[in-house]
Amino acid sequence: MKAIVQDRYGSSDLLRLADVDKPTPGDNDVLVRVHAASVNAADWHIMRGDPRLARVVMPAAFGWSGPKRRIRGRDFAGRVEAVGRRVTRFQPGDEVFGDLGFDDGAFAEYVCAQDRLVARKPAGLTFEQAAAMPLAGNTALIGVRDLGQARPGQRLLVNGASGGVGTFAVQIAKSFGAEVTAVCSTRNADLLRSIGADHVVDYAKEDFTSSGQRYDVVFDLVANRSLADLRRVLTPTGTLVLSGGGVSEGGSLVGPMGLGIKAVLTSRFVRQRLVMLNSDTNRENLETLAGLAESGAIVPVIDRTYSLPEAPEAVRYLELEHARAKVVITVDQSE
Incomplete structure (x- = not known):
């Protein structure tokens, strides 16, 4: 073959x-x-x-x-x-x-x-x-449902919302009733609105970490901001979910893993939940994704x-x- x-x-x-x-x-x-x-x-x-x-x-x-x-x-x-x-x-x-x-x-x-x-x-x-x-949808499902515990009335921000995981995360969070803010580039703003984002932040025009807004959950898929920046936009008991990120720079020693390591160490001393996502796939999650797709909740x-x-x-x-x-x-x- x-x-x-x-x-x-x-x-x-x-x-x-x-x-x-x-x-x-x-x-x-x-x-x-x-x-x-x-x-x-x-x-x-x-x-x-x-x-x-x-x-x-x-x-x-x-x-x-x-x-x-x-x-x-x-x-x-x-x-x-x-x-x-x-x-x-x-x-x-x-x-x-x-x-x-x-x-x-x-x-x-x-x-x-x-x-x-x-x-x-x-x-x-x-x-x-x-x-x-499979991988992108499962990662989004774990980040939004299991770690973020998305529910009606919750304010959830996705940094890197226009990527593979991000587009699923926006849709899954909306299906659970959360109010979703998507961070993306100018060219992707209309796409994020079309799949359900309540608010779109164009990172070329606005720094979401300096806006004064606070979120119950921040789902970071880019690893382009410091841990202090990401914690600043969380509520005092909010949840930061870290998943991958980083860009190809010809090779790195630690890459986006560095942000996750800092978060795990810091989480012992703060009220906010700072967690790294493990995206192991299983049949149950795949079947959940299939059900969401069949219902039209995700496309x-x-x-x-x-x-x-x-x-x-x-x-x-x-x-x-x-x-x-x-x-x-x-x-x-x-x-």
Whole structure:
């Protein structure tokens, strides 16, 4: 089968289309013929081995000189080709979507995924839309529902609202009744309003940390402000949720992890909740996302689509050109 592989850390120039063995499902696995996969910031972080500290603290994904897995990509959507002997929830022909986690391998014609990381594709979504949901949607769900505990009347701010996680976070927070403020660039303001943001702050014109406004929850997806700045816009007992962030700068030692480490240490001495988000995917969360999509509460927003051979360009675009919402790879499944 065709897949996008890399053998050592570096830029997207190292990603290449190659012939590799088709995977064989284990007892608890589902073999899926991929129709679409999506690109996440995690893909370029693993591609570059950046930040270098992650090579030490996240050995499941990061090797020392190259990624643990040759094939890039986590999110996928497609049709079940075969199932392991212990799998009873799916059968060949089922349309599904899922997240491979640190196993990676979605930028390929076929993937093997653990049964617990796969859910049925919402009937109303295309494969491209379904592939856009798993990692970004799950991260947003955990940040908004579980850590932010979004509810009616709550004031919630999303910094980095126009990205993949951010567009889901805005919609999920609105579905829980929160009053949502989205921080984004000028070109993305209309997009954020169209998906439900009550207020939009254009960071080119206004500094949200100096506005005097206070929020019950700040969901930071950019890591471009200091911990003191982010705490200043929280209520005295508000919650700061940190998830990823950072931009490609050719390599870093700590990157956005530095902000999270400071938050964890500071949280012991303040009333505000300062938490780092762990976005482990599970079937229950995927099914929740599917339900939200089927009800119309969330609609995956796709910026651009690329073919499988163009996957290196798709990763480069997400990494370096301020893509908004999701970037998706369509895998050609013509006979």
